[in-house]
Structure formats: structure tokens, C-alpha cells
Amino acid sequence: MRSHARGHLVYAAAGVLAVHTERGTSVVPANRVAWTPAGFTHHHRAHGDTDMRIVFLAPSLARLLPEHPAVFLASGLAREVLLALTGPRDHDDAAPGYGRSARSRLLRVLVDELREAHEQPLHLPEPQDDRLRAVARMLHEKPADNTSLAELGKTIGASPRTLSRLFRDELGMTFYEWRTQLRVYHALVLLADGHDITRTAYACGWANPSGFIAAFTAIIGTTPGRHRTGHQTTARASSAEPECARRA
Incomplete structure (x- = not known):
């Protein structure tokens, strides 16, 4: 830091x-x-x-x-x-x-x-409560995990009602909203590494590519395909400079 x-x-x-x-x-x-x-x-x-x-x-x-x-x-x-x-x-x-x-x-x-x-x-807010930290750690390690909040609560010893309240009060979003943000984050990383849309969708927990495309578009403002195309176009343009530009 x-x-x-x-x-x-x-x-x-x-x-x-x-x-x-x-x-x-x-x-x-x-x-x-x-x-x-x-x-x-x-x-x-x-x-x-x-x-x-x-x-x-x-x-x-x-x-x-x-x-x-x-x-x-x-x-x-x-x-x-x-x-x-x-x-x-x-x-x-x-x-x-x-x-x-x-x-x-x-x-x-x-x-x-x-x-x-x-x-x-x-934005993925940083949890402060130990129970939220445990949930966040598990889902960061396995973003495709579709375990329900109730099942996650059993694993860490907290009721789903308690966890729902903590997500709302501490992070300002529901568990499902937070998990979707997390999955889109991981999807961006996989797309940047060259993975295709279908593989990315399944690796991040969506049951099918169409559901992934809808969620990605709602948060990022463009489809995964257009996002990849835009990145490739910008990368080609920037690589035409004498060297990779860095800082001003």
C-alpha cells in the first residue's frame, strides 16, 4: 500500500x-x-x-x-x-x-x-465483520460457487438473517448484488486474460452465457463482446506509440 x-x-x-x-x-x-x-x-x-x-x-x-x-x-x-x-x-x-x-x-x-x-x-466494499470476511474469502476463491446464503451461514456459524442484515448495513447492498459484482470483477479479469465469453460465464457462476451477458451489460454498460473488442482496438492504438505510455 x-x-x-x-x-x-x-x-x-x-x-x-x-x-x-x-x-x-x-x-x-x-x-x-x-x-x-x-x-x-x-x-x-x-x-x-x-x-x-x-x-x-x-x-x-x-x-x-x-x-x-x-x-x-x-x-x-x-x-x-x-x-x-x-x-x-x-x-x-x-x-x-x-x-x-x-x-x-x-x-x-x-x-x-x-x-x-x-x-x-x-466496487467491492471491504467487509469488517469477521463473518462477512469469511463469506467474501470463500466466494473470492470460488466465484462460481452457487451455495445459498443459508448454507454459507451454516458453514461459518451465522444465520441467513444475520448475514443479510450485515450485507445491507455494512456493505450497502444485498448478498446477491455483492456476489454479482464479485462475479463481474472476476469475469473482467478472465476476459482480459483472453478467455472466451462462454468459458468466462461458466467459470464465474452463470448457468448460461445469456445470463452472464445480461448481468455484465447491466453493470459495465456494454456487452462482454464489445468490451473485448474495444479493449483490443485501444490496445492496438496505444501499441502504435514509440513505447507504452505510462505517467503524466
Whole structure:
């Protein structure tokens, strides 16, 4: 875990990123941008062949964004600005071809775009209760497990009513909503690693691909097939640069 003196935006031009903070895990596919304010302890985990772009913001711009970690739906303009701002990895402090005033204008456009965007997190809150932690650990290890909440409760010594209340009060969602978020997270990882849609659906607990496609689309905003195609297109475009761009 680390923290930074400046807030920063993270975008995966290819692959999938998971941003871990004390509040839980946020998954960042290619149509979203993660924001971590200054001082928040965090770490990033990349899945697949990931091209991670990072943009640090001055306090004058950072104050325009939320005071808490957030994930935004990235517009086409926001994505293009992020790619323009992040040059080859040998040039961490300046994207090639842009002076200070041009970079300042691009950063302001980027922040304005995100201020207009909706927060759309694929977020897995971190359980604090030991009973919830036990359930979360079991399902992280086996996301395809269709064991009912009642059966899981028997395993850890808690009633389904108690577990339902804990999910609602502590994590702000039902058990089934949380498990669906978890499964979509694992699906994103498998898709980034090159697995096909049918194999991914069964590996993450769906009885058939159509159910997986519906759940994935409802949360991510695009179908698994379009998500994969978009990632491949972006990856080809970014690989055409002299080197993989990293940080601004």
C-alpha cells in the first residue's frame, strides 16, 4: 500500500485494473477512470496485458473532484485527453509535444469532463465483520460457487438473517448484488486474460452465457463482446506509440 501527496487519475488503455483502498476494491475497465485523492492509501493490481496511464493533478484541479476515491464513466474525449497527456515511459513528467500551457488546458478539459460524468463504480466494499470476511474469502476463491446464503451461514456459524442484515448495513447492498459484482470483477479479469465469453460465464457462476451477458451489460454498460473488442482496438492504438505510455 502507498499514498501520494497529489491526487491522481488512473486509466487502463488495455487490460483491467483493480484499485485497492481501505474502503474496498474498485475495478477499472477501459471505459472508466479511477480517482484517488491525495493521502489515500492504495495499491493497483493489473490483470492481462495492461497499459496503465496515470495523471497526477495539482491541488487547484484536485479540489474540483470528490474528496473520496471514485470511478467515473470515461467519455471518448476524456480517454483521448488521458492518452494525449501520458507520454512514453521515459518521459514521466511531460507528454511529448505539449508545453506547460497546453498541458494545463488539457488537464482542465479532462477534469471538466469528469465533473460532468456520473460516478459508476464496480466496487467491492471491504467487509469488517469477521463473518462477512469469511463469506467474501470463500466466494473470492470460488466465484462460481452457487451455495445459498443459508448454507454459507451454516458453514461459518451465522444465520441467513444475520448475514443479510450485515450485507445491507455494512456493505450497502444485498448478498446477491455483492456476489454479482464479485462475479463481474472476476469475469473482467478472465476476459482480459483472453478467455472466451462462454468459458468466462461458466467459470464465474452463470448457468448460461445469456445470463452472464445480461448481468455484465447491466453493470459495465456494454456487452462482454464489445468490451473485448474495444479493449483490443485501444490496445492496438496505444501499441502504435514509440513505447507504452505510462505517467503524466
